[in-house]
Amino acid sequence: MLDGRSMIRRRAGARLWLSALWLGLLCLAAILAPWIAPKDPLAQDLFLGRLPPFWISGSEPGYFLGTDSLGRDVLSRIIHGARVALLVALVAGTITCVVGATLGLLAGFLRGWVDMVISRFIDIWMAFPPVLFSILLIAVLGPGLISIIIAIVVIDWTRFARVVRAEAMAQGAMDYVASARVAGRGRLGTMVREILPNVLPTIVVLLTLEMGIAVIVEAILSFVNLSISTDDPTWGGMIAEGRTSIHQAWWVLVFPLITLFLTVLSFSQLGEGLKDRFDPVLR
Amino acid sequence: MSYLSIRNLSVRLKGGLPLLRRVSLDVAAGEVRGLVGESGAGKSMIGKAVLGILPPAAEITEGEILLDGADLLRLSPAERRRHIGATCALIPQDPLTALNPSHRIGPQITDRLVDILGWTRADADARARALLAEVQIPEPDRVLRAYPHELSGGMRQRILIASAFAAEPKLIVADEPTTALDVTVQKQILKLIAGMQARHGTALLFVTHDLGVVSKVCQQLSVLYSGMVVEDTPVRDFFATPRHPYSAALLAATPKYTDPSAGLNPVPDAVIEAVRAEVAAFDRRAAHG
Numbered sequence: 001m002l003d004g005r006s007m008i009r010r011r012a013g014a015r016l017w018l019s020a021l022w023l024g025l026l027c028l029a030a031i032l033a034p035w036i037a038p039k040d041p042l043a044q045d046l047f048l049g050r051l052p053p054f055w056i057s058g059s060e061p062g063y064f065l066g067t068d069s070l071g072r073d074v075l076s077r078i079i080h081g082a083r084v085a086l087l088v089a090l091v092a093g094t095i096t097c098v099v100g101a102t103l104g105l106l107a108g109f110l111r112g113w114v115d116m117v118i119s120r121f122i123d124i125w126m127a128f129p130p131v132l133f134s135i136l137l138i139a140v141l142g143p144g145l146i147s148i149i150i151a152i153v154v155i156d157w158t159r160f161a162r163v164v165r166a167e168a169m170a171q172g173a174m175d176y177v178a179s180a181r182v183a184g185r186g187r188l189g190t191m192v193r194e195i196l197p198n199v200l201p202t203i204v205v206l207l208t209l210e211m212g213i214a215v216i217v218e219a220i221l222s223f224v225n226l227s228i229s230t231d232d233p234t235w236g237g238m239i240a241e242g243r244t245s246i247h248q249a250w251w252v253l254v255f256p257l258i259t260l261f262l263t264v265l266s267f268s269q270l271g272e273g274l275k276d277r278f279d280p281v282l283r
Numbered sequence: 284m285s286y287l288s289i290r291n292l293s294v295r296l297k298g299g300l301p302l303l304r305r306v307s308l309d310v311a312a313g314e315v316r317g318l319v320g321e322s323g324a325g326k327s328m329i330g331k332a333v334l335g336i337l338p339p340a341a342e343i344t345e346g347e348i349l350l351d352g353a354d355l356l357r358l359s360p361a362e363r364r365r366h367i368g369a370t371c372a373l374i375p376q377d378p379l380t381a382l383n384p385s386h387r388i389g390p391q392i393t394d395r396l397v398d399i400l401g402w403t404r405a406d407a408d409a410r411a412r413a414l415l416a417e418v419q420i421p422e423p424d425r426v427l428r429a430y431p432h433e434l435s436g437g438m439r440q441r442i443l444i445a446s447a448f449a450a451e452p453k454l455i456v457a458d459e460p461t462t463a464l465d466v467t468v469q470k471q472i473l474k475l476i477a478g479m480q481a482r483h484g485t486a487l488l489f490v491t492h493d494l495g496v497v498s499k500v501c502q503q504l505s506v507l508y509s510g511m512v513v514e515d516t517p518v519r520d521f522f523a524t525p526r527h528p529y530s531a532a533l534l535a536a537t538p539k540y541t542d543p544s545a546g547l548n549p550v551p552d553a554v555i556e557a558v559r560a561e562v563a564a565f566d567r568r569a570a571h572g
């Protein structure tokens with residue numbers, strides 16, 4: 001039988017598995033980079049500069065996706081770049097989520113002066129232009145992985161706080177919260193046991209979106225040379241380098257770009273798929 | 284000695300509008316008191332004040348709520364919570380939002396017994412099973428493992444009733460427990476609540492706007508208008524000889540199913556004006572202390 005529900009479930013399933021597959025492969029590549037990358041990502045060879053990818057004549061065996069203007073292997077650099085990208089996505093995404101969701105939950109459930117303080121804080125925070133703010137932060141903190149993570153957390157926690165606050169407020173008005181309070185659950189207990197599970201699907205979606213955003217932010221900062229040292233391969237750095245030789249060697253730009261695109265897309269689709277799994281009503 | 288005794292309770296929105304004006308009422312142990320009145324009369328507010336779940340925008344300005352001899356308003360918040368949790372329960376209005384959609388039915392009934400009242404898991408499980416049988420739910424094992432959205436509204440209301448009786452409370456506040464249900468289901472649920480109440484000897488504060496419900500379930504009745512108790516009487520006397528003109532008008536406004544051609548008799552403007560004048564006079568007197 002094919003009713004509407006099973007259609008939805010099947011579509012959500014495909015989305016979930018495809019995105020999980022891509023991210024899983026990427027994770028494996030990042031972890032195993034030193035062993036599976038065909039070449040040393042830093043090794044330069046000016047005689048092998050701007051080799052095209054394998055299906056175009058003039059390519060060299062072993063340089064699957066071609067080389068950049070310094071003769072470095074594009075595929076190996078993408079694989080090594082996945083390390084930075086995923087590290088930033090996981091660490092920055094998780095910290096942002098925990099900080100933002102906690103503040104949002106507190107504001108939305110406790111209301112009163114707590115909500116006042118946190119909400120005004122969010123309003124003020126969101127008035128800063130984010131790109132300028134992050135560049136300023138990195139300029140002060142100095143470039144590096146830790147600085148990027150801090151910058152992402154500091155800028156993006158408001159996204160979580162806003163949405164989770166609204167959701168917690170809606171849930172807080174439900175009768176089951178009143179019942180729990182009558183039964184003698186404390187405020188914190190009610191928040192964690194009754195409200196949190198119902199806000200969780202939203203948090204999961206936001207978290208995966210945030211991971212995608214973190215990958216993009218890292219790429220942007222690499223692009224403007226504010227990420228980690230320029231020697232280490234990053235997707236943003238590769239895109240920045242590829243831009244200068246786009247007419248002679250488009251592959252230096254295009255392959256990291258496709259990887260970046262697929263990764264960010266997978267993160268957001270993973271979130272939607274997981275939400276359907278987490279939501280007891282849709283499950 | 285009544286189990287719940289409310290004395291001169293006043294509640295208002297923070298910095299303004301009064302919601303309850305010096306309300307007094309008693310509920311004896313094992314007794315059922317109905318609270319009737321039109322929308323906005325403050326009937327739900329009384330239940331919420333007793334259970335300590337007033338909305339954040341409302342505050343209690345005076346009065347006392349004696350529950351089992353202890354004045355709730357003088358206890359510390361933690362003591363109050365413990366006292367209410369040990370003696371009271373709520374049957375909420377809307378069964379669709381009164382069960383947590385993320386938890387299975389079983390834990391929703393048992394977790395509170397285990398976490399807060401310190402029962403063993405096995406005792407709580409046995410108790411939940413017995414209660415589901417008592418509220419006539421078939422296949423208790425399946426229901427205990429179900430999520431709320433898998434069950435019908437009537438089924439959920441039965442579960443809420445079972446859950447309210449779980450810890451053998453001495454007082455249950457039923458906040459319009461049948462309003463959100465079908466008429467056919469309403470009757471069954473009402474019978475169920477009345478039966479459970481009688482078997483367990485629980486005192487019941489029954490909030491409703493339906494005088495028909497009152498006549499079936501309640502022994503005592505408080506009629507509210509604009510946050511004021513205008514009549515406090517045994518239910519039998521109320522239907523025979525309502526003393527307050529507003530009560531009489533309210534009673535006359537109940538549609539008669541036996542004579543459909545009679546039409547509707549809304550509470551006349553003159554009566555409303557008279558009660559408003561009464562409330563205004565009361566406010567003037569209260570303002571002078």
